[in-house]
Amino acid sequence: MDAPGQLRDRFGRLHDNLRISVTDRCNIRCFYCMPEEVEFVPRPEILTFEEIEHFVRLAVRCGIRKLRITGGEPLLRRDLPVLVRKLSAIEGITDLGLTTNGILLREQAAALYEAGLRRINIHLDTLDAERFRHITRRDHLDRVLEGIELCRCLGFRPIKINAVAVKGLTEPDIVPLARFGREHDLEIRFIEFMPLDGQGLWLRDRVLFARDILRTLSREIAPLVPVSDGDPRAPAAEYRYADGRGVVGFIASVSQPFCDRCNRIRLTADGKLRYCLFALEETDIKKLLRGGAADEEILEAIGSTVRAKWEGHQVNTARFVAPPRPMYAIGG
């Protein structure tokens, strides 16, 4: 029997972390996430801020403590600071973060900071303008770099940089990004390319493994030693440079899955609750919210979603079936 106010699954994992996607739209087209032509969810199908806030208040009653706003590109959602203010004011929320591609930070970072946001993850795979264009099919590297600098000046902390690592493509970016991180007090997190691209482009041969990146950085920059006091349930394995200058993270979802310590659930922009990025089933929260369901019914839906959670994703097995939703439609 679960303790009241706790979301524990059949494998004993406690869930206190909710990722909320606020839109499936994006202003760039990273090839590993989104095709060039996309049919987005019609706006009326996207949860309103009031619906999101109502859901989060219920999720907090079940033990959710940490929130991350994501997308699609969350800064495309109009008035996002209003949502940030609402969510950061909810009693019981101890941690609120945002994951963004950084393109609109120039216009919005100050308002987000003012609304109470402090933790920000900015997506940047390369410092090379040509490769940025190749990966994102758009030409916005300068804007992202400006956004990072602005966040540093405004006082956002921590600022983490998400870099998707793709074999045969981003090897030349590893060392420059790591140096950039050391120089600007940013934690660069290398993320293994996952089969969530929606176009069937993923191949195991295209995954640049975390252990190979670690070896390169240790050789080219400085030896890396595991951080022993990090959050053991965080997806990134963190390493510190032995010379004391900075931390680097590795999200090795493919080569070293961390399902055994997963504490996350995800709410999609169109109101579906998922227990895993790769889940093949989801719970229709929007239907409950809009159908006038009692709070108890929604609480039960959250609990049963967590209880249905599988032991781990199947990416490394022959049984793996890619979820029908690509990354942008789930919320990474």
Ligand code: SAM
């Ligand atoms: N648009 C924002 C951004 O790019 O940060 C937030 C949403 S995006 C889906 C969240 C993160 O997912 C990105 O930072 C990117 O690093 C990661 N991502 C997207 N597609 C991926 C894939 N196929 N494999 C691994 N990571 C991926």
Ligand code: SF4
């Ligand atoms: Fe957009 Fe983020 Fe997906 Fe890139 S990874 S296409 S920025 S949602």
